Amino acid sequence: MDNRIYGYARVSTREQNEDRQLEALIKFGVPEQNIIIDKSSCKDSNDYLVKFGRLVLQQ
Incomplete structure (x- = not known):
């Protein structure tokens, strides 16, 4: 299994x-295609987990 690095950037507004x-x-070395950007005002939202999971599974 090769090592991949992913990143998550979030702003609330x-x-x-x-x-x-x-x-x-x-x-830090995270490839741009492996970065999830979340613009969410809901601090309790789990949408980023779904987006992140999809990104990892696509690789």
Whole structure:
């Protein structure tokens, strides 16, 4: 099994910008295609888990 690295960036409002988080994840070595970006105002939402799971399974 090869090692893959994934990342998750989240902002809670549409006005916020995820650029700094993306820059940090890419600098850490996370490929852009392996980064999930979530713009959600619901802090109890589990949507990111579904998105992340789909991304991992697609690889």
